[in-house]
Amino acid sequence: xxxxxxxxxxxxxxxxxxxxxxxxxxxxxxxxxxxxxxxxxxxxxxxxxxxxxxxxxxxxxxxxxxxxxxxxxxxxxxxxxxxxxxxxxxxxxxxxxxxxxxxxxxxxxxxxxxxxxxxxxxxxxxxxxxxxxxxxxxxxxxxxxxxxxxxxxxxxxxxxxxxxxxxxxxxxxxxxxxxxxxxxxxxxxxxxxxxxxxxxxxxxxxxxxxxxxxxxxxxxxxxxxxxxxxxxxxxxxxxxxxxxxxxxxxxxxxxxxxxxxxxxxxxxxxxxxxxxxxxxxxxxxxxxxxxxxxxxxxxxxxxxxxxxxxxxxxxxxxxxxxxxxxxxxxxxxxxxxxxxxxxxxxxxxxxxxxxxxxxxxxxxxxxxxxxxxxxxxxxxxxxxxxxxxxxxxxxxxxxxxxxxxxxxxxxxxxxxxxxxxxxxxxxxxxxxxxxxxxxxxxxxxxxxxxxxxxxxxxxxxxxxxxxxxxxxxxxxxxxxxxxxxxxxxxxxxxxxxxxxxxxxxxxxxxxxxxxxxxxxxxxxxxxxxxxxxxxxxxxxxxxxxxxxxxxxxxxxxxxxxxxxxxxxxxxxxxxxxxxxxxxxxxxxxxxxxxxxxxxxxxxxxxxxxxxxxxxxxxxxxxxxxxxxxxxxxxxxxxxxxxxxxxxxxxxxxxxxxxxxxxxxxxxxxxxxxxxxxxxxxxxxxxxxxxxxxxxxxxxxxxxxxxxxxxxxxxxxxxxxxxxxxxxxxxxxxxxxxxxxxxxxxxxxxxxxxxxxxxxxxxxxxxxxxxxxxxxxxxxxxxxxxxxxxxxxxxxxxxxxxxxxxxxxxxxxxxxxxxxxxxxxxxxxxxxxxxxxxxxxxxxxxxxxxxxxxxxxxxxxxxxxxxxxxxxxxxxxxxxxxxxxxxxxxxxxxxxx
Ligand code: BGC
Numbered sequence: 074x075x076x077x078x079x080x081x082x083x084x085x086x087x088x089x090x091x092x093x094x095x096x097x098x099x100x101x102x103x104x105x106x107x108x109x110x111x112x113x114x115x116x117x118x119x120x121x122x123x124x125x126x127x128x129x130x131x132x133x134x135x136x137x138x139x140x141x142x143x144x145x146x147x148x149x150x151x152x153x154x155x156x157x158x159x160x161x162x163x164x165x166x167x168x169x170x171x172x173x174x175x176x177x178x179x180x181x182x183x184x185x186x187x188x189x190x191x192x193x194x195x196x197x198x199x200x201x202x203x204x205x206x207x208x209x210x211x212x213x214x215x216x217x218x219x220x221x222x223x224x225x226x227x228x229x230x231x232x233x234x235x236x237x238x239x240x241x242x243x244x245x246x247x248x249x250x251x252x253x254x255x256x257x258x259x260x261x262x263x264x265x266x267x268x269x270x271x272x273x274x275x276x277x278x279x280x281x282x283x284x285x286x287x288x289x290x291x292x293x294x295x296x297x298x299x300x301x302x303x304x305x306x307x308x309x310x311x312x313x314x315x316x317x318x319x320x321x322x323x324x325x326x327x328x329x330x331x332x333x334x335x336x337x338x339x340x341x342x343x344x345x346x347x348x349x350x351x352x353x354x355x356x357x358x359x360x361x362x363x364x365x366x367x368x369x370x371x372x373x374x375x376x377x378x379x380x381x382x383x384x385x386x387x388x389x390x391x392x393x394x395x396x397x398x399x400x401x402x403x404x405x406x407x408x409x410x411x412x413x414x415x416x417x418x419x420x421x422x423x424x425x426x427x428x429x430x431x432x433x434x435x436x437x438x439x440x441x442x443x444x445x446x447x448x449x450x451x452x453x454x455x456x457x458x459x460x461x462x463x464x465x466x467x468x469x470x471x472x473x474x475x476x477x478x479x480x481x482x483x484x485x486x487x488x489x490x491x492x493x494x495x496x497x498x499x500x501x502x503x504x505x506x507x508x509x510x511x512x513x514x515x516x517x518x519x520x521x522x523x524x525x526x527x528x529x530x531x532x533x534x535x536x537x538x539x540x541x542x543x544x545x546x547x548x549x550x551x552x553x554x555x556x557x558x559x560x561x562x563x564x565x566x567x568x569x570x571x572x573x574x575x576x577x578x579x580x581x582x583x584x585x586x587x588x589x590x591x592x593x594x595x596x597x598x599x600x601x602x603x604x605x606x607x608x609x610x611x612x613x614x615x616x617x618x619x620x621x622x623x624x625x626x627x628x629x630x631x632x633x634x635x636x637x638x639x640x641x642x643x644x645x646x647x648x649x650x651x652x653x654x655x656x657x658x659x660x661x662x663x664x665x666x667x668x669x670x671x672x673x674x675x676x677x678x679x680x681x682x683x684x685x686x687x688x689x690x691x692x693x694x695x696x697x698x699x700x701x702x703x704x705x706x707x708x709x710x711x712x713x714x715x716x717x718x719x720x721x722x723x724x725x726x727x728x729x730x731x732x733x734x735x736x737x738x739x740x741x742x743x744x745x746x747x748x749x750x751x752x753x754x755x756x757x758x759x760x761x762x763x764x765x766x767x768x769x770x771x772x773x774x775x776x777x778x779x780x781x782x783x784x785x786x787x788x789x790x791x792x793x794x795x796x797x798x799x800x801x802x803x804x805x806x807x808x809x810x811x812x813x814x815x816x817x818x819x820x821x822x823x824x825x826x827x828x829x830x831x832x833x834x835x836x837x838x839x840x841x842x843x844x845x846x847x848x849x850x851x852x853x854x855x856x857x858x859x860x861x862x863x864x865x866x867x868x869x870x871x872x873x874x875x876x877x878x879x880x881x882x883x884x885x886x887x888x889x890x891x892x893x894x895x896x897x898x899x900x901x902x903x904x905x906x907x908x909x910x911x912x913x914x915x916x917x918x919x920x921x922x923x924x925x926x927x928x929x930x931x932x933x934x935x936x937x938x939x940x941x942x943x944x945x946x947x948x949x950x951x952x953x954x955x956x957x958x959x960x961x962x963x964x965x966x967x968x969x
Contacts, residue, residue, distance in 0.1 A: 077125040077147050082178035086118035087922075089183035090900070092171055095153070095625055097388045097500075097564055102191030102232065102268020104384050105161040109153045109625055112171050112183060113900040114922045119954040123149050123923060125174035130158045134168050134185055145174070151923050152874055152898055153625035161190040163197055164230070164315075191268045192232050192313070195382030200327025202236060202377035204309035205334045205370065209292045209301040212354075213339035213473070216284045216310065216372055218332040219362050222324070224277045228317040234266045234382050236375070237308030238289030238342075238473045243274040243282050245361040251389035252497055253344075253473065256531040257290040257544075259572040259588045260304045265385040275316055282326065283360030284310045287342040287473030290531075294345050296590050297541050299452060303590050309375040311382070333369035335359070338462070342473035345453035345540050347435075350472065352462025353428060387568035388500040390531055392417070398481070398492040401443060406482045407489045408443045414479040414813040414848055415496035416527040416537040418457065421469045425487025431459040431469065432485065435478035437538055437847040438827060445482055446827055449845045453540040461487060470495065477527060477538025477848050479812065498526040501560040507856075507864060509891040513807045514796075514859070520806070521853035524813040525556055528850050532569050532588075536816065536846035543586040544569065546611035547659060548851045551776045553615045555857040556850075557622035558895065566619045567628055573612050574635035581642030583609035583635075585659070604642060606658050606683035607773040612639040613693040620700075624874030624898055629701045637706070640694050643687050644713060651720045653683045661734040664771035665801055665818050670833040672844070675771055677734040681725045682773060685738040688717050692743065718744050733760050734774030740781035754785030761790045766797035768818055776854035783862055783883070791862065792885045792968035795855065803855060816849035864893035864904055869927075874898040881929040882906045884914060885966040899923040900953075914963035922953040931964040 094108035110128060125148060130141045141158030156169060169186045172179055192198065205214040231248055233241055234255050241248040248269050255265035286309070287293075292302045314326040338355040342348040358364045398419065399410040409419060419433055435455040436445035447455070455478065457471040467487075475497055483489050507518045528534045533552070535545040549569075556562050569587065576589040582604035585591065591602065603609065616632040629636075646653055657673070660682050664675035675682075691714035698706035721744055722729075729735030729744070736757040739745040745753045760769075761782065770778050779791040798804045801818040809821045820828045830845025861867045865882025868875050875897035882891065884906065894903035900921030907915050920926045928949045930938055938945045939959040 077145060077174045078176065078178050080145070080179050084121065084175050084178035084180055086177060087114055087116035087121050087173070087175050087180050089114045089171055089173060089180050092169060092183045092186045094186070094188060095563060095567070095627065096386055100385060100388070101189040101270060102230070102266065102384050103188060104386065105163070105190045105193045107156040107158055107160055108188055109627055110156050110169060110171065111153055111898050112151050113898070114151070114173060114180065115900065116175065116922055116953065118177065119952055121175040121177055122952065123151060123173045124176055126151070126171055128154065128157055128169060128171045130156060131168045134187070136168065136170065140167065149923070152876070153627065161188070163190055163193045165190045189268070191266060191384035192382070193384070195379035198232070198311050198313050198327070198379055198382060199325070200311060200313060200329045201374040202309035202311045203328045203332055203372040204286055204307055204375050206373050208306055209288055210341060210343070212336035213342055214286045214308070214334050215337045215356070215359060216286070216332050216334045217281060217359060217364070217366060217369070218326065219279055219281045220326050222275050222277055222280055222316060224318055226272055226275050226316045227319045229270070229272045229275050229315065231269045231271045231312060231314045232266055233269070233310065233312040234264045235286060235308065235310040236260070236264070236305060236377060237291040238287045239310045240285045241282065241312060242360040243271055244276065244280055245358070246274060248274065250391050252392070253289060253390050253475070253531065255385070256390060257588060258568070259575045260291065260381070262381060262575045263383045263571070264381045266382050267385050267389060271314070279362035281360055281362040281364065282314060284312065285339065285472070286310055287339065289473060290344065293343045294540070296543065297451065299540065303593055307375045309377065311377060330372060330374060332372045333366045334372045335366070335369045339472050344474055344542070345455070346474070347454055347456040347458070347476065348471040348474045349458040350469070351460040352467070353460055355462055387564040390497050391500040392495055393498045393500060393526060394496040396494040396496070398494050400489060400492060403443065406484045408439070409481040409483065409492045410439070411479045411481070411494045413494065413496070413523060414477070414527065415494055415523070416475050416477050416498065416530050417494060417496045418471045418474070418476060419481050420493040420495050421483065422466065422490040422492070423461070423469070423485065423487040424466050424490055425461050425485070427461055427463050429461045429487045430485060431461070431483060431487055433457045433481055433483050435476040435481045437477060437479050439480040441825070445480060448843065449539060449830060449847070451539045451843060453538065455538065466490070475530060475537070477536065496526065497530060499529045499531055499565055501529065501562045501565050503559060504561045504896040505559055505860070505894060507860065507893045509863065510889040511887065513804050514863070516807045517803050518856055518859065520811055520813050521555065521850065521856045522559055524848055524850040524853050525552070525559055527813060527848050529565060536849050538846060538848060543590070544588060545586050545608070546573070546583060547585070547608035547662065547772055548849065550607065550611035550614040551772055551851040551854050553618040555854045557618055558857050558860050561896070563619055563623040563625070563628070566615055567631065570616055570628070570632055574632060577612070577635060577638055578603055580645065581638030583612045583639050585609070602657070604646070606660070606679070606686040608659055609639060610686045610690050612636055613690040617693050617697065621868065621870050621873045624876065626701050629697050633697065633701055636694060636697060640690055640710065643690065651724070652680065653687060655680055658683050661771035661773045663817060664734065664769070664774070666769060667771070668833070669817070670831050672771070675734065677732040677774070678725070678728055681721070681729055681735055682738065684717065684721050684725070685742050685744055688714060688721060688744055689742040691717065722746060730756060733757060733778060734770045737770065737774050737777040737781040740785060741777040751785060754782065754787055758782050758787035758790040761794055766790070766794035766802065767799070768794065768801045772851045775852055779855060779858040783858070788862065788883045789966050789968045791858070792966055795858070796968065803852070811847065813848040814850055814853040816844065816846040820845055820847055860893055860895070863888070864891050865906065866893060866895060866902060866904055875902055875924055877925050877927065878902060879927050879929050880904065880918060882916070883931055883966055884908055884963060885968055887969070897921060897924065908965065912962060914960040916958040916960070918951070918956045918958060920951055920953050920956070924953060926951045928958070930958070930960045932960060933962050933964050935962045937961045
């Protein structure tokens with residue numbers, strides 16, 4: 074490493090262009106632990122590289138008072154550097170800046186980053202959790218309090234959480250732009266606190282603060298067993314408003330017995346069933362100062378374990394997009410045709426008379442005669458009802474609910490004027506783009522993106538529409554890699570993984586759903602499905618994926634004990650035997666050759682699946698122990714892994730070779746010995762070729778199969794599968810006008826009929842057991858393969874976060890161009906490749922500062938490689954910058 078230059082020498086080429094922490098940049102009220110800092114730079118000089126950095130921390134934006142600094146550190150790292158200084162105290166605001174040294178000198182200081190801590194202990198909430206005495210399914214409580222402010226504040230913060238969903242207003246205006254807060258976490262252990270800057274909402278004189286509550290996930294209907302009151306029978310809000318005045322004085326308003334309660338227009342609000350709003354029951358002005366609340370009731374104080382209150386670290390649920398809906402008038406209703414299957418609701422404009430009712434139902438599908446197909450929703454009513462409060466125009470949006478839908482219909486005597494589909498999601502920013510000359514593949518990419526947005530509503534769910542919407546761990550692990558390619562999902566997973574760990578049982582077993590409500594309700598027993606292969610392994614697979622994509626070992630340290638507990642639980646389950654005991658597994662769930670009503674009966678044996686995923690988890694542990702654990706841990710898991718893999722291949726290898734899922738797992742998890750690897754890959758490719766790419770794998774095999782082929786010389790067969798259009802393929806769904814990814818390949822059959830979803834699990838617990846969703850992201854995991862192989866951006870896992878990337882596009886017949894970009898932690902990485910008339914492959918590549926790209930281009934024996942006009946070769950390493958690369962006579966995969 075070159076020595077650092079003296080600070081007096083300035084680098085004229087380089088600039089720090091961004092500084093961030095591991096938390097979403099628009100959140101305040103964060104944890105007090107000194108954050109992890111990551112910055113990015115740009116340089117017009119390709120030779121420039123970071124050789125050192127200096128971080129300063131200040132209590133004021135102009136950096137007059139330096140609280141801590143790193144001094145000049147000789148290092149090329151710009152990723153996940155622990156900020157200097159002590160932990161923050163509650164409410165403390167700190168400012169950070171960084172400058173870097175290259176061999177040409179020092180840059181200027183970066184822009185300032187501010188970081189504000191929240192209330193670091195729930196015990197700092199001095200008020201009470203308040204609500205009313207009502208039970209589940211009741212009208213939404215509205216709570217209010219007035220207070221006098223002696224002037225305009227210099228700063229005001231509102232800290233709020235609730236048991237049930239909340240919305241707060243000050244002087245009649247909604248605070249923040251969150252919906253369904255505090256979201257859904259393992260509530261017994263942790264409740265998110267949102268912090269809002271409300272300085273602009275407080276006025277001199279009388280002010281009013283109002284809270285509306287709803288059942289939400291706390292006590293609303295939850296899970297497919299139709300249970301209420303999962304977390305408690307009462308809902309409540311706890312809030313603390315802290316107002317600072319320019320004279321240094323402070324005023325604090327808390328939720329306590331001085332508040333009053335009533336009910337208003339929301340007669341009912343349920344996540345699955347929808348909401349009922351009667352505007353004739355509204356109390357106009359209730360959340361403004363001067364309202365006469367003399368007829369209101371005193372509030373009821375409810376129990377709350379304040380130590381469960383924690384600063385929110387992941388983005389809240391927000392509105393993320395809107396789609397106009399087309400109106401089709403029928404004799405008895407108005408049908409609303411959307412553009413996109415979304416999670417959210419309809420914003421409906423109607424004209425009518427006071428007291429008229431409007432009923433809006435939702436569905437993912439519509440029949441040819443434009444009837445909503447609501448059967449897949451099972452018992453979820455997904456219906457919003459409104460009563461007009463006056464004559465004339467109303468713009469309606471439901472409250473405290475969401476629906477997974479593409480279509481809707483409206484029954485009303487009022488006139489429907491217009492409708493807009495409003496999409497909500499946990500607001501993780503998308504970080505990549507993909508487009509190619511194949512418009513169907515582009516649509517597939519969009520469909521996967523939307524299935525991710527629609528299923529990231531507070532936590533990673535299986536589906537957003539039916540009476541389920543649970544944090545199924547199997548779906549999450551299948552999709553995590555793709556999610557991390559598509560989104561800056563680091564904090565989303567960091568938060569959910571805390572719940573994964575908290576929900577582990579005393580043996581270390583991980584739930585099939587997290588938060589694990591299956592072990593909570595009174596009807597459990599049959600549904601105790603902890604520790605299932607490929608589901609529970611989310612505990613190891615997801616943290617590693619987050620690390621590989623975002624480069625911060627913090628997530629591995631956070632999860633280390635959870636990962637060890639799960640791995641040891643697996644080992645204890647074996648009780649000295651070679652293999653895990655035979656027990657119920659979801660296995661290669663929804664293998665399309667399994668009986669459609671018994672999706673757990675995959676072709677591959679569930680014993681092989683269980684032990685293969687165990688071996689994979691051991692591989693992950695070996696890596697994690699080497700990164701953040703101990704050499705003893707690494708040695709222990711290595712021994713277990715080596716024994717297990719060799720036993721597995723010896724005793725179950727022959728069986729694995731008979732199925733595509735078995736071969737995919739054997740190849741991707743390194744179970745097949747090196748000497749047999751190529752033969753195994755060849756035989757997998759042969760099976761796929763024989764079936765002309767028809768999909769023969771389920772939830773666990775499908776994310777692996779294309780990689781298993783293309784990494785072993787069979788990109789051609791991978792393309793056959795990816796580009797197949799007949800039924801049982803990704804593009805079949807696109808041809809059927811899907812806008813999200815389906816749960817089953819034949820969810821719409823070739824004759825246009827809809828899959829019944831029928832399941833063989835009907836019982837007195839769940840009568841109408843069916844399972845068919847048009848918005849399940851698990852099979853969308855294929856998009857990671859597309860970024861790596863069609864676009865050719867392959868992350869190198871030992872240099873995570875794209876510090877190193879291999880450029881390996883695999884152009885295939887029929888594609889004239891592909892472009893993709895990923896906003897990595899180092900900056901924008903992008904590729905655009907095109908097959909020229911001359912037959913040459915022309916590539917424009919952008920490599921961010923701090924990252925290295927290694928060329929692995931599709932050459933043939935006669936190819937030449939030129940980088941910026943100069944003869945180069947495969948294997949060349951490129952530093953940051955923009956490059957024009959030409960490959961003459963490239964290999965083009967002929968898969969048709
Ligand atoms: C969910 C799946 C889940 C599966 C496991 C289904 O009801 O929708 O996505 O992984 O159950 O059994």
